[in-house]
Amino acid sequence: MSYQGKKNIPKITSDRLLIKGGRIVNDDQSFHADIYMEDGLIKQIGDNLIVPGGVKTIEANGKMVIPGGIDIHTHFQMPYRGTTTVDDFAQGSKAALAGGTTMIVDHVIPEPGTSLMEAYDQWRQWADEKACCDYSLHVDITHWNDSVKQEVDSLIKDKGVNSFQVYMAYKDYYQLSNSQLYEIFTFLAEKGGIVQVHAENGEIIAEEQARMLQMGITGPEGHVLSRPEELEAEAVFRAVTIASQTNCPLYVTRVMSKSAADIISQARKKGNVVFGEPITASLGTDGTHYWSKNWAKAAAFVTSPPLSPDPTTPDYLNTLLASGDLSVTGSAHCTFSVAQKAIGKDDFTQIPEGVNGVEERMALIWDKAVTTGKMDENMFVAITSTNAAKILNLYPRKGRIAVGSDADLIIWDTDSVRTITAKTHNSAAEYNIFEGMELRGAPLVVICQGKIVLEDGKLQVTSGAGRFIPCSPFPDFAYKRVKARKQLAVLRAVPRGMYDGPVSEFSMSRGGTPSASARTSPTKQPVRNLHQSGFSLTGNPAACGESSLLTNRAFSKSFDGYASVTEAFYCTLILLWSGQKAVMEYLS
């Protein structure tokens, strides 16, 4: 690498960079070309570029140039019981950049009962102060009512958040009921948001935790024993069902077990719009460490859903990533010191949950999937960066090396080998759950916002340089199919004459409502009036006419775009079950 000219004022806007002789790897193709960057954007791609003088040139020497990684799941600076995780936005994003990740998406977790908007502002403030790389935010919905609904609406419209996480676990705390989930899914489908679920059956976990503690199991192994993987699979299955009922795209965070991953791939095979996110920990290590004699080590692995004790899990998840059944990778980076973990030294349910992984993510996947021949380099780019950008609706600004995209890219060295250890990692945690692991593949040069942040093994980051990247709703990657399905089939009532036969006596009195559904029925109780006969043989009473009118309108209008989707939604319902198949057969 050489300096062709004098470096002028160290501002983003004046940074001009040229990468020569690299092999550009996008998710769709790889090709040899030079890249010229200016003002934090990629300006030109091609051979023999005409660039102004005084440009810093990096010789890639035929190495891979790939879009910077996007870690779609982090918890930096997460408050926990009056303390925070040891990695704040500065420390965390520094670790991210060291690992080749140039953008992170953090989770805003409002306490149940508090305002989503305030929590969002708080997180924005923390991140704007400290983050060294671009970031975006998910907001977790920890309780549900009308005011939350409005906040979600304005977060989507004004604040650039398009993804919201809901919890099926943490009973009596974050957990939401099936009905609430249904409402949230319906609402977000209408607004174009992505529903992320933390999928574990919280009620059974609560029972199992009580049982474990009763049996005298208080160490970290109780964590995995009380959260067996089938509870994860069950919740994933339920989430898929709800999403398919509401015709809403689903994103399952932290796929930790084979069975959960299998449910996702089955659902995708059935045509459901569902994305699965394994995390660094589940791709790189397994849950046998929970039985470690060293309490501090065992506790370091505590996260939810837990790592599967089945040692073949990482391989399996890597395979599903390669085949496209799982779509994106995160790290769920959420680090606590041993002293913090020790809050739960006598009771595993009190151990703060979280593992590291933001720094190791890219290299680990390269090592486990690409060097073993499971995955090609394009797929590697897709699952570490491009797919995430597509889900967040940031594509092609992020996740692609193309003219006009952000100049977030890395030169990937496939040959370097390093050993992961807590001594050298950038996180502030004392433990690294990948301790001792040798990983092939590492970033050689990392360019973030058009500036070199990693070169020659030296990390140069600026705290506070990270920008908030707003995400817009209705990402095509998730919503194109959903929108098409909304138009596909329309539910209509069968036009019948009015029933005019005898109606047997029945009582609605006993202790309130005798029928489960009676309460829900918006229609009034059927009262039989023998004089007033609405019976007609035309079979076309007003109600039916109106409903068909509505549906016709929905049909025509929904082609107009987003505006009518809301309305169309209420008039239409997709037959996602076997009916859909029947439609296909019928049409063919």
Place this chain on the structure above:
Amino acid sequence: MSDCRRQWNREDELPVYFAGPITTGPNQRKSFGMFSSVEGAFESKTIDFDNYAVGRKGNRTPRSGSRERLLDTGDPMGKTTGGTRQGSDSESNAARDADESRAGVEVQVLSEKTSPNGQDERLLIRGGRVVNDDRSFFGDVYIEDGLIKQVGENLVVPGGVKVIEANGRMVIPGGIDVNTCLMKTFLGTQPVDDFLQGTKAALAGGTTMIIDHVTPEPGESLLEAFERWQEAADKRACCDYSLHVDIPLWNESVKDELEVLVQDKGINSFQVYMAYKDMYQMTDSQLYEVFSFLKQLGAVVLVHAENGDLIFEEQRKILGMGITGPEGHPLSRPEEVEAEAVFRAITLGNRVNCPVYITKVMSKSAADTIAQARRKGSVVFGEPITAGLATDGSHYWSKNWAKAAAYVTSPPLSPDPTTPEHLHTLLASGDLQVVGSSHCAYSTSQKAIGKDDFTLIPEGTNGVEERMGFVWDKAVAMGKMDENQFVAVTSTNAAKIFNLYPRKGRIAVDSDADIVIWDPDIVKTITAKQQQSAAEYNIFEGLECRGGPALVLSQGRVVYEGGKLQIQQGTGRFIPRKPFPDYAFQRIKFRNQVSSKQGVTRGVYDGPVHDVTPTPKYITPSPSAKTSPTSHQPPTVRNLHLSNFSLSGAQIDDNIPRRSGHRIVAPPGGRSNITSLG
């Protein structure tokens, strides 16, 4: 039923989701009213229906020797009046069909001594092929005092024995219908088939025992409900019966009652509901408790598996869209909602390590979920019902309201016409184990309670009479299943799961003399005119069914012969059942012994512990804190003397938390580390 789809083109049966704007025209004008249960409604579903089926019964001509049972009851209209129950005492339907004398079974008496309805009737079934679930063999069966006394060839029997010549026909254990609802109250109205009517229908179809569901109202005592049911059944049932008890809600007093029911009353199966929100539905935590409790008692958990929360929301939505007819029922209860609940129930069963029995498996996806779980080793049983095995949900879109409403049951029949075949395949392969009928017949006027709101339509279909016939017709006659498996799914497995085996469900010495002589050649066309049930509609109307009982013995007495019923009201006995059926619990017991979990013995952690701020109400930071039975605050007392803690050497001196920008240099030559990767 693959032919159903083709039928749509020919009639106004087009499912609503196909019915584009085209069919909304004036051509839907129909000349008959809502209540025309017979006229023209089933024209397309008579005998030629089967000609469309591929590879079975094709081109069948009425055989000269065929025993088509097209009988006329004389007055079918007597039944259509709804709630009235026809017939009262020891009804001998001798008037019905004297035509049936060619039933191939001859009864003769060896000596002059006969006792037509006597208690100590002695019977010899000669020359039959005894079919049990494990093997078939030729042998005679000698019956005395309602028990099978001898089985074999060349039996030595006393004189004066009534001999039934089976002429080489199959002699099978009488069917056990594990799911009937003959007294299930809905909005104060009771099904038209009570224990008399229902058991009559059962016997006519070759079923010699039913297990009925006791459905207490929420808040009603389980014991009282049980006694109410038992009293009614003792008075009216004409075949042996037993009872399941449904648990409508969960609290401490229910626990005591369950214990009494299991230990003193002979009940070993209880149903819980995952559907019917705000009524019967239980939360996952409650289900966990119920499962744990019933496992201790050794009872089988029956689960009505549908996600009630989602159904509730869907119902609201569908009603809001103006869909109030019966088609709203399947639309608001799509099959994945069923599959989801099945999956959850199995997960709960696995966690608690308790057998789970799924009642009414109606859809492919639910059945597949069960099959998968069994492959993973879960102890789970699945029960499809007659309706799901013989017809499909396309009828919900019928223009005839009364017809559409007759199909309403929960979970609904799947609109996918390939479902019945799939369910039969799984039955044949053993992935589903038992066949029930969920017989719960309401008259049209009762169904009409929901004429303006499908959520109020009383749920239930007929099927107790047709159950055995359809399994034979669709599985055995099609070559999917052998006769032994037929016996297993219609009778033996049920007896095993509910601990009646070998008293019921087997032809063996000392078993109850509930025996059916099965004629695989009987062909009859199902129609409401000839059914025993009091309902005006038969959801299988017009379907042709091959195979049926030629003769039925219940408690050692001939109750059905050649199309004639000879029954006596109140002869049915309550059969108590013991807990811990081996078929369900043997594996559970072993798993209990294996899966005792142990903690890791570690030294006491003695490192620094982060201070936890006392937490006010909404800041319980640990999600699990609330549910944890231990105290919220971990003791912060630190004992420096008592130290077993080690930071595992490698990092003991690693007090410097971070060192950035440090890079490990690759060893010279670069090494391959593939083998060292765990």
